[in-house]
Amino acid sequence: MRIPVPDEVLPAAELGRVHCVGIGGAGISAIARIMAQRGLTVTGSDDHDTPFLPALRELGVTCHLGYDAAHLGDADTLVVTTAAREDNPEVLEARRRDLRILPRSAGLAAVMTGSRVLAVAGTHGKTTTTGLLTSALLAAGVDPSYAVGGVLTATxxxxDAGADDLFVAEADESDGAFLHYRPHAAIVTNVEADHLDNWGTEEAYHRAFEDFADTIDRDGFLVCVVDDPGAARLAGLARDRGLDVVTVGESATADLRIHDLTLDGSTSSCRVSRGDDDLGELRLRIPGRHYVLDAVAALATGLRLGLPYDALAVGLGGFTGTGRRMELKGEVAGVRVYDSYAHHPVEIRGDLEAARALAGDGRVVAAFQPHLVSRTRIFGEAMGRELGAADEVVVLDVYVAREDPDPEVTGLLVADAVPLPVQHVTYVDGLGAAAQALAERARPGDLVITLGAGDIxxxxxxxxDLLGGD
Incomplete structure (x- = not known):
């Protein structure tokens, strides 16, 4: 559902009683939590009882299951998820009453009012980088507010609503939300075409990031990972427009440069230098080169804020991830099972590279659920090609969200594109069949990984459970 952002976004304290449509989602639940911690009266509804709801209920937030006009009660303001349907009864009732209706982006902007916002943007890596930056700031003695698209394992x-004036926010580009935050500083991890159902063309998607950079305070700064061509191009344009830009990466031209990179199973390490000055070693408890780049972008932000390297490095080194980002779900019968939110070809590539390092001498057995009809139509073949990095592949049908199904766009577009030497590609119908297929294929020493942004x-x-005989 498209809800326009009002010309003026009121501070959260002036919104009155707030009802959240889609309160179980990562984005809306974060807004609701911060509002509740600040003393606002908040209620909400969702069609699923998600993992975010118990913590909200502990704060006294009434969370209804299912949508009904009666759930609005005496609300003054509605904050609405982009996934809401046009016929949502709560939105229709709010319109009938002429209540204030805000999209998710405006709800987040309302709770950020008065803070120095550190916005984390990019096609991939936003959630992990937001978590890394939050962890680094906490270790450096800062108490920021933060809103992340996944659960931080550390907290x-x-x-959370912090005591200091900094607010770390994951800045979502999918619907243009990140254009409304007016950050003091921002990180851009990478820029590679996605969400073309909203932006239409790759050129329009890149222009959105240029517009995002233009929203940064003129006395603020932008951190870009210049190993990515899209982010490197953005860094150059932003500098030409007079913005203070800090570049990071393995590139010799980076202001903060990574070298001596070592990937060792579930850990990563590198040294970080600034010009001729070797700042020190950075040791991480998360695997994969892409996570090292995310960590150094967070490090650069902390340093630019005047915080000490050693404290920031401790916070980054203690970070163990966020939910659904290479999250270890458990180990049974010598088989480790991980879950990842990866839903774009580049994300699949990065997480399978990390999975390969984690697997050691074992095999990588991957299951993938395509997310969105439009994304699968555009990137389905590329998704399949990247899945070729696994030893065994199970593909599910498309997880339909925000769109109507298309019989011409199914998971077979992905499965049929998985290349040799993968000899075993299985297309299954449903979560139960996927679990059964994975359990049948896994053997001791293997790493099983589920990939996708849906209910996989x-x-x-x-x-x-199946491996354990339950």
Missing amino acids: GRNA TGVGPRVL
Whole structure:
């Protein structure tokens, strides 16, 4: 559902009683949590009882299951998820009452009012980088507010209202939300075409990031990972427009440069230098080169804010991830099971590279659920090609969200594109069949990984049960 952003976004304290449509999602639940912590009266509804709801209920937030006009009660303001349908009864009732209706982006902007916003953007890696930056700031003695698209393992939460004036926010480009945050500073991890159902063309998608850079305070700064061509191009344009830009990466031209990179199973390490100055070693408890780049982008942000390297490095080194980002679900019968939110070809490539390092001498057995009809139509063949990095592949049908199904666009577009030497590609119908297929293929020493932004996250626990004989 498209809800326009008002010309003026009021501070959260002036919104009155707030009702959240889609309160179980990562984005809306984060907004609701911060509002509740600040003393606002918040209620919400969702059609699923998601993992974010118990923590909200502990704060006194009434969370209804299912949508009904009666759930609005005496609300003054509605905050609405982009996934809401046009016929949502709560939105229709709010319109009938002429209540204030805000999209998710405006709801987040309302809770960020008065803060120095550190916005984390990019096609891939936003959630992990937001978590890394939050962890680094906390270790450096800062108490920021934060809103992350997944649960931080360090806190067990996806959001908190901090005591200091900094606000770390995951800045979503999918619907243009990130154009409304007016950050003091921003990180851009990479820029590679996605969400073309909204932007239409790759050129329009890149222009959106240029517009995002233009929203940064003129006395603020932009951090770009210049190993990515899209982010490197953006860094050059932003500098030409007079913005203070800090570049990071393995590139010799980076302001903060990574060298001596070592990937060792579930850990990563590198040294970081600034010009001729060797700042020190950075040791991480997360695997994969892409996560090292995310960590150094967070490090650069902390340093630019005047925080000490050693404290920031401790926070980054203690970071163990966020929910659904290479998240270990468990180990049974010598088989480790991981879950990942990867839903774009580049994300699949990065997480399978990390999975290969984690697997050691074992095999990588991957299950993938395509997300969105439009994304699968555009990137389905590329998704299949990247899945070729696994030893065994199970593909599910498309997880339909925000769009209507298309009989011409199914998971077979992905399965048929998986290349040799993968000899075993299986197309299955449903989560139960996927779990059964994975359990049948896995053997001691293997690493099983479920990939996708839909409900495939529920497959990993089923695999563990099947392997354990339950």
